[in-house]
Amino acid sequence: MSTEIIDRKTATHPKKSEVVISVERLSKKFCRDLKQSLFYGIQDITTDLVGGRRKSDTLRPGEFWALKDIDFQLRRGEALGLVGANGAGKSTLLRIISGLIKPDTGSVKIRGRVAPLIALGAGFNPILTGRENIYANMSILGLSTQEIKERFQDVIDFAEIWNAIDAPVQTYSSGMAARLGFACAIYTEPEILLIDEVLAVGDIKFKAKCYRKLHELRDKGTSFILVNHNPQAILHICDFAVYLSKGELIVSGKTEKVIEKYENDLFLNDTHESSQVLFLPEKTESESLGLDIRSLFFRDLEGNIIKSLVSGKPVNFCVGCQAHQRVDNVTLHLKIKTIGGEGGMGTVLFLSGEHDEKFFEIPSGKQELQVELPYLGLGPGTYTMSIKLKQSSIYTFDVVESFRFTVKSNGKMSECCFYQPRLWKLASPEKS
Numbered sequence: 001m002s003t004e005i006i007d008r009k010t011a012t013h014p015k016k017s018e019v020v021i022s023v024e025r026l027s028k029k030f031c032r033d034l035k036q037s038l039f040y041g042i043q044d045i046t047t048d049l050v051g052g053r054r055k056s057d058t059l060r061p062g063e064f065w066a067l068k069d070i071d072f073q074l075r076r077g078e079a080l081g082l083v084g085a086n087g088a089g090k091s092t093l094l095r096i097i098s099g100l101i102k103p104d105t106g107s108v109k110i111r112g113r114v115a116p117l118i119a120l121g122a123g124f125n126p127i128l129t130g131r132e133n134i135y136a137n138m139s140i141l142g143l144s145t146q147e148i149k150e151r152f153q154d155v156i157d158f159a160e161i162w163n164a165i166d167a168p169v170q171t172y173s174s175g176m177a178a179r180l181g182f183a184c185a186i187y188t189e190p191e192i193l194l195i196d197e198v199l200a201v202g203d204i205k206f207k208a209k210c211y212r213k214l215h216e217l218r219d220k221g222t223s224f225i226l227v228n229h230n231p232q233a234i235l236h237i238c239d240f241a242v243y244l245s246k247g248e249l250i251v252s253g254k255t256e257k258v259i260e261k262y263e264n265d266l267f268l269n270d271t272h273e274s275s276q277v278l279f280l281p282e283k284t285e286s287e288s289l290g291l292d293i294r295s296l297f298f299r300d301l302e303g304n305i306i307k308s309l310v311s312g313k314p315v316n317f318c319v320g321c322q323a324h325q326r327v328d329n330v331t332l333h334l335k336i337k338t339i340g341g342e343g344g345m346g347t348v349l350f351l352s353g354e355h356d357e358k359f360f361e362i363p364s365g366k367q368e369l370q371v372e373l374p375y376l377g378l379g380p381g382t383y384t385m386s387i388k389l390k391q392s393s394i395y396t397f398d399v400v401e402s403f404r405f406t407v408k409s410n411g412k413m414s415e416c417c418f419y420q421p422r423l424w425k426l427a428s429p430e431k432s
């Protein structure tokens, strides 16, 4: 039971493969009843004081596991996304890693200086000015006064709070406080950044700037863990992800795979015998990155929504979306994979608006993007499609990793995964 810090100084020659956070069999229990919780706390302290052994690995009445046997590693320069529904244990895990609370069992080993961005404006004193808070905050994160002086202008330029810098932080909007917190954390140039939902506030332009900065930091060797409810934010920036549910690690690994499982559990619990409309939850303006996917479905060429796709028949793939303001140069990207079968999952079709140079100018409000397929080349089977809305290949507005649909046979094809429309001819050689 420990949160061990191996070395708080930067390694002189940081190796990319070096493990900077190692979480091993980590568990944390809580009790919802405050009185009971206080009683257990006193009981634990007393047992520790008299040198007794308390049973950390069993639950007492009223307790529950907020985290149970969590294992993962984060390497230098890697970005890890933490996903999971409300109450899954994401914040608890970050709070343990940042040393704010202790685990009951297991360990966290950290190599490097950690900057936690755990709560909005956490660490800020509301009655102090922005300027005073920058000094206080950055010195807590390990910088000398001289170092803070040198970086001060960069911090206020990044946070864009030039005029308000000498006003008390309590007069700041939540977006301004978030911008200042983020700027302080990144300009301390930590080896490890822990970011809990703080990027969920702030306007779209600022969020895009933060993501660009995170890319830059990662390229320089900063590792970070990002908690976000929006899978697209995780997909946008993280190499790996961990999916937690009710305190348990459901799956960890490559981001796409983890998000796919998360989305399957979130939206697609029902059976997918036939295609249907997939509605996605509405995002608030602060959650949105400017253009959101709201629904996914197919139409026939007469415009009717269709439930069953048939190999060889024409079909329109439709993306219902919502733009918070006018957006230009939008491209739609579709990747279709097979599900199951001997070979497992494999990409069978990739369509990119960018490759086809099809850019949309999307006015503010609800819109529908369509991709017309004059005939559906997919053979019968179940497929999963990932859908991305991007701008200029860099900026991702929204992503859905797994929209499942089934394709039925037109009765005229053999057992294969590809439908080819064809004309059978007999040509006489003299005429050709």
Ligand SMILES: Nc1ncnc2c1ncn2[C@@H]1O[C@H](COP(=O)(O)OP(=O)(O)OP(=O)(O)O)[C@@H](O)[C@H]1O
Binding pocket: 030, 031, 032, 066, 084, 085, 086, 087, 088, 089, 090, 091, 092, 093
């Ligand atoms: N101090 C505490 N005392 C009792 N229960 C707690 C405490 N802190 C967290 N919990 C509970 O532990 C569980 C995990 O909470 P946590 O905040 O880590 O979830 P989360 O995945 O971050 O959720 P969200 O996405 O809503 O922020 C929840 O059931 C929460 O109510």
